[in-house]
Amino acid sequence: MVDLYPQIFKRKSIRDYYLEPLEEVVLQNVLEQVNNLEPLYDDxxxxxxxxxxxxxxxxxxKKAPYYLAVFSENKEGYKTNIGFLLQQMDLFFSAHGLGSCWQGIPQPKKRVVESSDIKFIILMAFGKPKVQLHRTSNLEFNRKPLPKISDIKNEGYIGALLEAARLAPSATNSQPWFFKGNNHVIHAYSFKPNILRAIMLKKYIKxxxxxxxxxxxxxxxxLGKTVRIVFDDAGREKTPNRYEYVASVKIN
Ligand SMILES: Cc1cc2nc3c(=O)[nH]c(=O)nc-3n(C[C@H](O)[C@H](O)[C@H](O)COP(=O)(O)O)c2cc1C
Structure with a gap:
């Protein structure tokens, strides 16, 4: 399987597509990847x-020729699981010459929503891009600087892990994350928006x-590390004011 890591530094949301159908072999390749995604929570x-x-x-x-429609059971952690799963597709598209964009605003028609017995969550548009597919420099990312999203000492490999998180896409580019920890564990927290922003963002933060x-x-x-993503009591206890604990990444 291709290493998707380099895509973190190239990907961008594509909102302008050729509407012609993709070749069957391309769609088969997409389906194969969909069937091989790694969940965060496998239950x-x-x-x-x-x-x-x-x-x-x-x-x-603008219309896209295709969308991934994503459904999930409503269980603790289900939205975080969907973000984790579908971002694998975002990077996969980028690695295979296709554009994609998370789509909170467009909605599937009733027949799609009713085609599954679990809850519809979100769409991801994809197709052949009409615009340049990749960014060519970190400077093209409109993101918060590292000290605004973490107080972990930026030393050794941990800086690379935090940089990968920093460049991640988010709904309305709100970047609702904060990370605490050290070389062995990164605790992830999400911002609690004020009431006004909550109306727009609440659905997507997780x-x-x-x-x-x-x-x-x-x-x-x-970087050759193995990780386990867990709920960790020590991480929960360190939750900063106005944030909510999400999960901890243990690194070996
Ligand atoms: C959950 C989610 C929902 C999004 N919904 C939309 C959307 O409805 N329309 C849109 O144009 N972009 C949408 N985006 C894309 C973000 O605006 C975009 O990722 C962010 O501005 C960062 O830009 P980049 O992806 O080009 O790096 C969404 C992103 C996420 C993660």
Whole structure:
């Protein structure tokens, strides 16, 4: 399998696509990847389907030729699990010359929502990009600087893991994460938005956290480390004010 790590530094949201169908072999390749995704929590039932632009109401967004429609059982951690799973597809598309974009605004039509017995969560658009697919420099990322999202000493490999998280995409680019810890463990926390921002962001914050956790894991594995993502009481106890504990990445 290709190492998706380099895609972290190249990927960007693509919102402009050619609407022609993709070749069958390309779609088969996408399906194969969908069937090989690694969940964060393997006891949560999920379902991913490829649907076409006719199956989606794009609202104010431009149409894409295809979407992944994602469904999940509603269990503790389910949104974080979806972020973790679907970010693997975002990076996969980027590695295979296809554009993609997480899509909170467009909605699938009723027949899609009713095609699964578990809850519809979110769409990801994909297809051949009409615009440049990749970023060519870190400077093209509009992101918070590292000290704003972590108080871990930036030494050795830990800096690379935090940088991977820093560059992760998030809904409205809100970057709701904060990381504490040391060389052996990264505790991840999500921002509690104020009431006004909560209306827009609440639905997506935990998905964003799953995305960042996947980037950390990918970076760690790229550097030859093994990780376990767990709930950790010590991490929970250190939760900063106005944040919520999400999970801890233990690194060996
Ligand atoms: C959960 C989620 C939902 C999103 N929904 C939309 C959306 O509805 N429309 C859109 O144009 N972008 C959407 N985005 C893309 C973000 O705006 C984008 O990731 C962020 O601005 C960072 O830019 P980048 O992905 O190009 O690095 C979404 C991203 C996430 C993670």
């Amino acid at each position: 949560i039932k999920v379902d991913l389907k490829i649907v076409s632009s006719d199956d989606v109401n794009p609202r104010m967004m 998905i964003d956290m799953g995305i960042a956790l996947y980037h950390i894991k990918l970076a760690a594995e790229h």
